[in-house]
Amino acid sequence: MSRLMHTLKALPAFVAALAAALALTVAAASADPNATLDRIRGAGVLKVPVMIGEEPGYVKDPATGEWSGFYVEWANEIAEILGVKVEPVETTWGNLAADFQANKVDIAFGLNPNPKRGLVVDYLSVPLFTDAWAIVARPGFDKKTWAELNDPSVRLVVQKGGTMQVVAEALTPKAQIIVVEDRPLGILELKANRADAMVLAIFDAVNVQPLIGGEIILPKPILYNPATIGVKREDGNEGYENWLTNWVNQQRALGLAQGKLAKHFEKFGIDLSLLPKDFSF
Amino acid sequence: MFDWQILVANQHLLWYGLLTTIKYTIVTSLAGLAIGLLVAVGQLSRFFALRAAGRIFVEFFRNIPLLVWLLWSYYALPIFAGINISREMAGVVALSLYVASYYAEIFRAGIQSIDRGQFDAARAMGMSDGQAMRRIILPQAVRRMVPPLSGQTIIQMKNTTLLSVITIPDLLYQASYISSFTYKPMEVYTAVGLVFLVILIPLTWIARRLEHRQEGR
Numbered sequence A: 001m002s003r004l005m006h007t008l009k010a011l012p013a014f015v016a017a018l019a020a021a022l023a024l025t026v027a028a029a030s031a032d033p034n035a036t037l038d039r040i041r042g043a044g045v046l047k048v049p050v051m052i053g054e055e056p057g058y059v060k061d062p063a064t065g066e067w068s069g070f071y072v073e074w075a076n077e078i079a080e081i082l083g084v085k086v087e088p089v090e091t092t093w094g095n096l097a098a099d100f101q102a103n104k105v106d107i108a109f110g111l112n113p114n115p116k117r118g119l120v121v122d123y124l125s126v127p128l129f130t131d132a133w134a135i136v137a138r139p140g141f142d143k144k145t146w147a148e149l150n151d152p153s154v155r156l157v158v159q160k161g162g163t164m165q166v167v168a169e170a171l172t173p174k175a176q177i178i179v180v181e182d183r184p185l186g187i188l189e190l191k192a193n194r195a196d197a198m199v200l201a202i203f204d205a206v207n208v209q210p211l212i213g214g215e216i217i218l219p220k221p222i223l224y225n226p227a228t229i230g231v232k233r234e235d236g237n238e239g240y241e242n243w244l245t246n247w248v249n250q251q252r253a254l255g256l257a258q259g260k261l262a263k264h265f266e267k268f269g270i271d272l273s274l275l276p277k278d279f280s281f
Numbered sequence B: 001m002f003d004w005q006i007l008v009a010n011q012h013l014l015w016y017g018l019l020t021t022i023k024y025t026i027v028t029s030l031a032g033l034a035i036g037l038l039v040a041v042g043q044l045s046r047f048f049a050l051r052a053a054g055r056i057f058v059e060f061f062r063n064i065p066l067l068v069w070l071l072w073s074y075y076a077l078p079i080f081a082g083i084n085i086s087r088e089m090a091g092v093v094a095l096s097l098y099v100a101s102y103y104a105e106i107f108r109a110g111i112q113s114i115d116r117g118q119f120d121a122a123r124a125m126g127m128s129d130g131q132a133m134r135r136i137i138l139p140q141a142v143r144r145m146v147p148p149l150s151g152q153t154i155i156q157m158k159n160t161t162l163l164s165v166i167t168i169p170d171l172l173y174q175a176s177y178i179s180s181f182t183y184k185p186m187e188v189y190t191a192v193g194l195v196f197l198v199i200l201i202p203l204t205w206i207a208r209r210l211e212h213r214q215e216g217r
Helices: A002-031 A035-043 A070-082 A093-101 A163-171 A183-191 A202-212 A238-253 A256-267 B005-009 B011-043 B048-063 B066-081 B087-112 B116-124 B129-166 B171-182 B185-216
Strands: A045-050 A085-090 A108-111 A121-123 A129-137 A155-159 A176-180 A197-201 A215-217 A224-232
Touching: A035 A045, A035 A070, A035 A238, A045 A070, A045 A108, A070 A085, A070 A108, A070 A238, A070 A256, A093 A121, A093 A224, A093 B066, A108 A121, A129 A202, A129 A256, A155 A163, A155 A183, A163 A176, A163 A197, A176 A183, A183 A197, A183 A202, A183 B171, A183 B185, A197 A202, A202 A215, A202 A256, A224 A238, A238 A256, B005 B011, B005 B185, B011 B048, B011 B087, B011 B129, B011 B171, B011 B185, B048 B087, B066 B087, B066 B129, B087 B129, B116 B129, B129 B171, B129 B185, B171 B185
Parallel strands: A045 A085, A155 A176, A155 A197
Antiparallel strands: A108 A224, A121 A224, A129 A197, A129 A215, A129 A224
């Protein structure tokens, strides 16, 4: 009995010591800027979100199920420098923030500025490339500015939850805005003659244009849209972010990013001469 | 005007989706039946705690939207508890528990639909509780349960299409994948609708036959 009492008396001290030790570990972990880098290298894999319907950034081979595309190529290069392998994690834009919080992904490419997602995901401050907002219009449509598009007679298609919805609601509130689930359904709206134009990032516009047969228009004033890299917001990711920023700067400075984009567009059969003359990436 | 060629060209993706859909339907229905039976027995128990637990289970899963529950299953454990759960596991657990709540109600209602007097009579003849259940109540109750159980299983097969939200490659996810690179959503979704009809119409027909057989007795 007395031994038990002795143990019980010692218990609080033991708990306190344990808590102190734990606090030290936590403090040590948060002080190490390499924690995230070390975790990825320790795991041996870089978990990269991949999505269907995002060609040619992400391309899933229908025959083999293997992933390629310019985002995947960038991921492979990053993984190679880290000495790890890329593990593709199939997901959707809508689930991406939860994927980060649940540690299901380590990096995401092609993120447009989005302060809501930015509350839980860290964005690099440098863009990997710069996109612009375009419209793909039915043949014969001739409105060239956002102001002209802001008219009740104009029927604009946007993708649900996408940044294009924000653009359309901000600049063309008077137009009829048709919200669709995904890109193929938007094209169907145009083909069914229920819409005049679809708002798209210019790189998607060059992909969609041949299906519509209409024109790619960069409405004035041109809205540039930087696409960058996002990582999980957590203690110890400073080294990881700093290293990625360094990598992105090199990609831009040596023309590697631009060259890669051009290569993948060509490989995917997209004609970059369709791009309006006043746009470069 | 429909371009059916793209379906032929991508049929291996649709077959894979169909296989996934059937696999999840069978696995989650079987698991759901087992869990549902336990929950129903709990609800019929003489112990208050078991009755309450069964009731809470049924009300929770019957009233939460499946889509919310699926996303929650896949993301909540890793976010709040740091436990990593694969999408396949999350899909099976979420769909099994969901359908179990409906099965449980079918089991409970089926057993309770048999007149209480029969049970008392069986007891008066000297049977134990278990014997009365096995020999008198269940044979009749099970026959009554078959039509609603098959109906619920058909709904379960259609519910598996929600797995596409956590990118499990079921028929619907494969359809959106094919339409994403062919830009032919009408053809693809029409085909998926037809596949469901081809599978489910014979099943509903069988369920109806079972119902008629039961009425004939």
